[in-house]
Amino acid sequence: MQPILQQDLIGKIMSRRPHRPLTLIDLAVPRNVETRVRGIANVQLFDMDDLQRFVGISDNGSHQNITYAKSIVAEEVAxxxxxxxxxxxxxxxxxxxxxxxxxxxxxxxxxxxxxxxxxxxxxxxxxxxxxxxxxxxxxxxxxxxxxxxxxxxxxxxxxxxxxxxxxxxxxxxxxxxx
Structure with a gap:
C-alpha cells in the first residue's frame, strides 16, 4: 500500500511555502507519510518508529520523554x-x-x-x-x-x-x- 503523502506532493507544497517549516506526525500503521519527505528542507516527520525510539523500551526517563512529547504536540496544536x-x-x-x-x-x-x-x-x-x-x-x-x-x-x-x-x-x- 502506497503512503498517502508522498515526497513529490510534500515537495510541491513546500515550494509554495519555502520559509515556513512543516511538521508531520504519522501515527498510522502502515505509514501514511512517505519517509523520503525527511529529505525536504523545513520538513520534520515523526512516525511510530520515532515515537518508539523517543519513549524508549525502559522506564528510565520515559515519564520525562512523554511530558516532552506532549509539550511538542500541545505546541503544534496551538x-x-x-x-x-x-x-x-x-x-x-x-x-x-x-x-x-x-x-x-x-x-x-x-x-x-x-x-x-x-x-x-x-x-x-x-x-x-x-x-x-x-x-x-x-x-x-x-x-x-x-x-x-x-x-x-x-x-x-x-x-x-x-x-x-x-x-x-x-x-x-x-x-x-x-
Whole structure:
C-alpha cells in the first residue's frame, strides 16, 4: 500500500511555502507519510518508529520523554488553532479591502470619458497590485506571529481599523483537544 503523502506532493507544497517549516506526525500503521519527505528542507516527520525510539523500551526517563512529547504536540496544536483563527480573518481582511478597491475603481472609471479597454485593464491591474503590496506585510505578520497575545492584539487592532467582525472559529478547532 502506497503512503498517502508522498515526497513529490510534500515537495510541491513546500515550494509554495519555502520559509515556513512543516511538521508531520504519522501515527498510522502502515505509514501514511512517505519517509523520503525527511529529505525536504523545513520538513520534520515523526512516525511510530520515532515515537518508539523517543519513549524508549525502559522506564528510565520515559515519564520525562512523554511530558516532552506532549509539550511538542500541545505546541503544534496551538499553532494549528492559531491558523484556524487567523486564516479566515486574513480572508475577511482581503475581502474587505477588495470591496473597497472595486468601489474606488468604479468611481474613478465613471469620471473618464469613454476609456479604452486597455486603460481600464491597467487601472484594474494597478489597483490590484497596490492592494497586494499594502496587505502583504500585515498578512505576513499575522501568519508568522508566534506569541498568541501579540496575535490577538493584531487581530483586535485590524478588526477595529477595518471594521471587521472576527469569523466564527472553524469547526475543526472546536474538536481539537489534548
Amino acid at each position: 499553532d494549528y488553532e492559531k491558523l484556524l483563527r487567523v486564516i479566515p480573518f486574513i480572508g475577511g481582511l482581503h475581502k474587505k479591502v477588495e470591496q473597497i478597491r472595486q468601489t474606488e475603481v468604479a468611481r474613478a472609471v465613471r469620471h473618464l470619458a469613454n476609456p479604452e479597454p486597455e486603460v481600464l485593464e491597467q487601472i484594474d491591474l494597478l489597483s490590484r497590485a497596490l492592494v497586494r503590496k499594502i496587505l502583504h506585510e500585515p498578512t505576513m505578520h499575522l501568519r508568522n506571529e508566534t506569541n498568541q497575545e501579540t496575535l490577538n492584539d493584531y487581530v483586535d487592532a485590524l478588526s477595529r481599523l477595518f471594521d471587521l467582525s472576527e469569523p466564527e472559529p472553524h469547526q475543526a478547532m472546536k474538536k481539537v483537544a489534548i
